[in-house]
Amino acid sequence: MISIPEAQDIVLEHTRPLGAVSVGLAGALGRVLAEEVHAPDSLPPFPASIKDGYAVIAGDGEGEYPVIGESRAGHMDELPVTLGTVAYITTGAPVPPGADAVIQVEDTQALPPGEGEQKRVRICKAAKPGQDIRPVGSDIMQGDTVLTKGDLVGVAEVGILATVGATQLRVFATPKVAVLSTGDEVVDPSTRPLGPGQIRDANRSMLLAAAAKAGCESVDLGVARDTEGHLEGCLQAAIAQGVDVLITSGGVSMGDRDLIKPLLQRQGTVHFGRVRMKPGKPLTFATLDLQEQGGRQMLVFGLPGNPVSSFVCFHLVVLPALRKMAGWAVPGLRRVAARLTADLRLDPERPEYHRCTLQWGPEPPPNTPLAASPPASASASSAAASGPGLAACEWWAVSTGNQISSRLLSARSANALLEIPCASGVLKAGEVVSALLIDDLGGMPVPPGGGPVTPGF
Numbered sequence: 001m002i003s004i005p006e007a008q009d010i011v012l013e014h015t016r017p018l019g020a021v022s023v024g025l026a027g028a029l030g031r032v033l034a035e036e037v038h039a040p041d042s043l044p045p046f047p048a049s050i051k052d053g054y055a056v057i058a059g060d061g062e063g064e065y066p067v068i069g070e071s072r073a074g075h076m077d078e079l080p081v082t083l084g085t086v087a088y089i090t091t092g093a094p095v096p097p098g099a100d101a102v103i104q105v106e107d108t109q110a111l112p113p114g115e116g117e118q119k120r121v122r123i124c125k126a127a128k129p130g131q132d133i134r135p136v137g138s139d140i141m142q143g144d145t146v147l148t149k150g151d152l153v154g155v156a157e158v159g160i161l162a163t164v165g166a167t168q169l170r171v172f173a174t175p176k177v178a179v180l181s182t183g184d185e186v187v188d189p190s191t192r193p194l195g196p197g198q199i200r201d202a203n204r205s206m207l208l209a210a211a212a213k214a215g216c217e218s219v220d221l222g223v224a225r226d227t228e229g230h231l232e233g234c235l236q237a238a239i240a241q242g243v244d245v246l247i248t249s250g251g252v253s254m255g256d257r258d259l260i261k262p263l264l265q266r267q268g269t270v271h272f273g274r275v276r277m278k279p280g281k282p283l284t285f286a287t288l289d290l291q292e293q294g295g296r297q298m299l300v301f302g303l304p305g306n307p308v309s310s311f312v313c314f315h316l317v318v319l320p321a322l323r324k325m326a327g328w329a330v331p332g333l334r335r336v337a338a339r340l341t342a343d344l345r346l347d348p349e350r351p352e353y354h355r356c357t358l359q360w361g362p363e364p365p366p367n368t369p370l371a372a373s374p375p376a377s378a379s380a381s382s383a384a385a386s387g388p389g390l391a392a393c394e395w396w397a398v399s400t401g402n403q404i405s406s407r408l409l410s411a412r413s414a415n416a417l418l419e420i421p422c423a424s425g426v427l428k429a430g431e432v433v434s435a436l437l438i439d440d441l442g443g444m445p446v447p448p449g450g451g452p453v454t455p456g457f
């Protein structure tokens with residue numbers, strides 16, 4: 001049996017980033033850029049006002065002035081501001097020639113019109129040269145590299161691309177992923193009532209959703225019966241559809257109907273078939289060299305059938321591979337330090353990936369054992385963040401309860417996998433452990449089944 005870091009290394013060694021493709025701006029979200037993006041012009045392209053007020057010559061100082069014109073965002077009088085005159089200006093509008101400062105409207109007073117209905121204003125506060133003006137290129141200079149190859153396009157990046165007029169982009173292609181469930185007992189989720197011995201297929205929908213969330217195009221291969229012929233037919237279907245990755249679930253353990261490993265051994269190279277991890281021990285990884293398709297390689301992940309094992313293996317091993325194919329430079333899950341809110345019994349044989357919901361705060365979330373009896377050391381940890389006027393805050397790991405690998409509710413609302421080392425005994429509430437992020441940290445509710453974890457789970 002190999003360790004999970006070894007398994008991750010093997011998978012990534014066999015994973016190559018896909019080629020670049022062109023997408024429009026609307027299709028860029030979540031993709032990795034395969035090119036640098038430069039600014040074709042400066043922003044602002046003209047000296048722009050930061051405030052609604054009056055464009056002035058700073059040296060003129062306080063006093064009463066004629067308003068000789070106006071500059072509104074999107075429009076501009078060509079009238080220059082000369083000594084002893086001002087122009088009305090709105091936020092974002094071009095500063096007229098001659099003016100070198102803007103006085104906000106709050107520091108002025110409208111006066112009755114002068115001769116010939118000439119508008120007039122009192123400037124109540126002298127300006128410094130450059131005041132409330134964004135010089136040309138102060139946000140982005142023409143020719144600047146605003147985004148670079150390898151950047152992940154998020155919401156802000158979409159805005160940046162739009163700003164510089166980059167409406168067609170080169171991004172890494174995302175993998176095409178096929179998902180196959182296996183097992184004679186596994187029936188479609190729509191099946192009601194269940195027949196004798198049947199269970200609904202949770203893994204296929206879950207893994208298709210996981211692939212979609214990773215930005216992949218996916219192919220639903222349905223459920224394969226536990227026969228060599230049917231399984232082989234499904235594998236051939238995946239190959240024929242040109243997928244980059246096949247994810248199967250079930251049929252990788254030690255039973256006489258666990259046919260995935262022998263099938264992959266016949267068709268390609270199995271790189272590992274057992275990993276020291278809980279859950280997920282029978283996790284299998286193979287590559288198939290497809291001579292009939294120009295020698296291209298297909299990755300196959302044989303995930304264990306237990307739904308939680310599939311869920312955990314997907315995040316730890318499949319997701320980094322999908323990300324690397326899609327151009328991610330650092331495809332692994334990110335870690336944070338988190339403090340246990342309950343005792344955890346350790347597993348002496350396998351390191352465990354304990355599902356939890358992370359909660360940020362200065363003290364343990366209510367209804368956790370740690371909240372009931374916080375140890376004296378709990379607030380003085382290296383994991384705690386503090387700042388002026390800010391109580392020490394940290395991530396609190398609230399277990400999702402019973403961690404048996406058949407209980408998918410143990411993944412409900414989970415946003416992290418705690419990396420619990422392999423050892424005997426109990427890890428005490430209040431200890432700090434590393435947590436791998438599997439979802440964003442925004443507002444996950446603590447599941448009702450979460451909270452206390454009693455030794456034995």
Ligand SMILES: Nc1nc2c(c(=O)[nH]1)N[C@H]1C(S)=C(S)[C@@H](COP(=O)(O)OP(=O)(O)OC[C@H]3O[C@@H](n4cnc5c(N)ncnc54)[C@H](O)[C@@H]3O)O[C@H]1N2
Nearest residue numbers: 181200201202203250251252253254258281304305306309
């Ligand atoms: N003699 C041994 N038996 C087992 C071992 C072992 O080391 N020696 N390992 C155990 C571990 S750990 C796991 S995990 C499971 C994995 O088994 P398989 O990958 O072969 O999966 P199945 O036997 O097909 O199914 C296991 C379990 O999951 C249910 N299942 C399967 N597919 C789905 C699905 N699509 N949706 C929902 N549930 C599914 C299935 O009915 C079984 O209950 O092996 C242990 N055995």
Ligand code: MOO
Nearest residue numbers: 279280281309405
């Ligand atoms: O490794 Mo299995 O996934 O514990 O049930």
